[in-house]
Amino acid sequence: xxxxxxPQSPAVLQMLRWIISPMSFMETCxxxxxxxxxxxxxxKSPPLIFVSNPEVLQQILTNDTKGLEAPGDTNLVFESLLxxxxxxxxxGAEHQRQRQLLLPPFHGERMRSxxxxxxxxxxxxxxxxxxxxxxNIRSVAQAITLRVIMQAVFGLDEGPRAEKLQxxxxxxxxxxxxxLSVALLYFPALQRDFGPINFWGKQMRRQQNADKLIYEExxxxxxxxxxxxTDILSLLMAARDEAGQPMTDEExxxxxxxxxxxxxxxxxxxxxxxxxxxxxxxxxRQKLLQELDSLGDNPDPSAIFxxxxxNAVCSxxxxxxxxxxxTFPRVVRTPLSLGGYELEPGTTVMGSIYLTHQRxxxxxxxxxxxxxxxxxxxxxxxxxxxxxxGARRCIGLAFAQLEMKLALAKILSxxxxxxxxxxxxxxxxxxxxxxxxxxxxxxxxxxxxxNSPILQTTTV
Numbered sequence: 001x002x003x004x005x006x007p008q009s010p011a012v013l014q015m016l017r018w019i020i021s022p023m024s025f026m027e028t029c030x031x032x033x034x035x036x037x038x039x040x041x042x043x044k045s046p047p048l049i050f051v052s053n054p055e056v057l058q059q060i061l062t063n064d065t066k067g068l069e070a071p072g073d074t075n076l077v078f079e080s081l082l083x084x085x086x087x088x089x090x091x092g093a094e095h096q097r098q099r100q101l102l103l104p105p106f107h108g109e110r111m112r113s114x115x116x117x118x119x120x121x122x123x124x125x126x127x128x129x130x131x132x133x134x135x136n137i138r139s140v141a142q143a144i145t146l147r148v149i150m151q152a153v154f155g156l157d158e159g160p161r162a163e164k165l166q167x168x169x170x171x172x173x174x175x176x177x178x179x180l181s182v183a184l185l186y187f188p189a190l191q192r193d194f195g196p197i198n199f200w201g202k203q204m205r206r207q208q209n210a211d212k213l214i215y216e217e218x219x220x221x222x223x224x225x226x227x228x229x230t231d232i233l234s235l236l237m238a239a240r241d242e243a244g245q246p247m248t249d250e251e252x253x254x255x256x257x258x259x260x261x262x263x264x265x266x267x268x269x270x271x272x273x274x275x276x277x278x279x280x281x282x283x284x285r286q287k288l289l290q291e292l293d294s295l296g297d298n299p300d301p302s303a304i305f306x307x308x309x310x311n312a313v314c315s316x317x318x319x320x321x322x323x324x325x326x327t328f329p330r331v332v333r334t335p336l337s338l339g340g341y342e343l344e345p346g347t348t349v350m351g352s353i354y355l356t357h358q359r360x361x362x363x364x365x366x367x368x369x370x371x372x373x374x375x376x377x378x379x380x381x382x383x384x385x386x387x388x389x390g391a392r393r394c395i396g397l398a399f400a401q402l403e404m405k406l407a408l409a410k411i412l413s414x415x416x417x418x419x420x421x422x423x424x425x426x427x428x429x430x431x432x433x434x435x436x437x438x439x440x441x442x443x444x445x446x447x448x449x450x451n452s453p454i455l456q457t458t459t460v
Contacts, residue, residue, distance in 0.1 A: 006038035052355035061390035083254030115301035155231030
């Protein structure tokens with residue numbers, strides 16, 4: 001079997017580069033070896049092939065590729081956080097069952113019912129910041145997305161349990177974003193107590209505390225069912241599979257944790273990047289405000305969602321520095337021809353979302369932020385894939401897009417903001433995803449009167 005070329009350095013060095021600077025590692029490999037290359041992150045593990053060729057990605061991600069599977073055991077790096085019954089860590093018929101149970105809350109009328117929650121929470125969070133008071137926009141976005149998730153998923157807005165759960169989850173995700181935490185995930189032998197340096201033990205205790213609260217909420221809901229509730233937990237508890245069976249408590253916990261982690265951290269990062277680019281490039285902000293103002297006071301959320309330039313700004317935000325760098329891995333099960341290579345069973349292939357979004361042939365001047373790309377042409381699901389693709393594409397895709405657009409619209413329409421520092425911000429690894437390499441500090445300079453070019457400065 002001849003594999004695509006790739007770095008020949010020892011596996012441990014490749015792993016360290018992958019953990020510390022994954023984007024530069026991928027870019028260096030792509031420059032040297034092309035849009036398919038092989039890396040070895042662990043000496044005793046099968047080779048891993050990175051792919052950024054859209055035609056090959058289509059072959060990988062479409063369901064009719066019989067020789068490839070997306071088994072949950074290739075996502076074990078997520079198991080310590082999400083659990084063994086998460087839709088991310090299971091595969092086959094079990095994965096299909098869970099996905100079918102999870103999909104209904106994220107479509108149609110259910111989605112529209114979350115719009116008011118998103119707008120109200122966005123206003124409440126930004127109103128805490130006075131004119132002239134600097135703040136980290138990612139912290140603001142995190143506060144918005146965590147409260148939205150808590151209310152939409154759990155139906156918990158206030159109260160001791162909601163407050164405790166938010167604190168545990170916020171601390172757990174923040175502590176888990178460091179390079180050390182990632183190293184612990186990739187090197188299971190380090191997941192133990194090292195005396196005074198007991199990072200892993202502290203993380204596990206935070207998670208146990210969060211789990212206790214989640215299981216308490218599930219138990220109370222089972223004992224006191226309320227059919228009028230429309231939060232996602234209630235909907236999942238009422239859902240039944242084809243055999244008429246509900247989710248178990250463990251399945252509910254793991255799916256809730258998946259929604260909390262995936263729906264909070266990733267969307268917050270995307271919102272923060274969008275604010276950065278909108279205020280980094282004045283012409284983009286001006287065009288966006290003109291479009292938002294055209295809807296008048298109190299616009300319908302569906303009208304906001306369909307705004308073409310707002311959609312283009314959000315799409316370009318997710319293109320240039322995608323929060324998720326990779327698709328979920330696929331494992332070759334039967335001999336397979338892929339991109340001109342004959343692959344044997346056991347070989348793992350993975351789409352590089354980041355490299356695909358940086359292709360010069362698809363996105364001229366890929367390092368430049370240009371929303372107009374998405375007004376001038378349509379990109380296929382294998383050229384533009386910020387939410388992954390195939391059978392494991394992100395279930396919360398529509399929810400994340402709605403939240404991103406409504407939060408931006410609410411804050412931009414009501415406040416005049418500026419960047420404290422107009423210097424360049426670059427992406428870096430943040431846990432298993434990406435984020436800004438340093439805080440994006442902003443300041444409210446005035447309140448904004450809708451539908452008027454005149455900005456009125458008042459006390460917020």
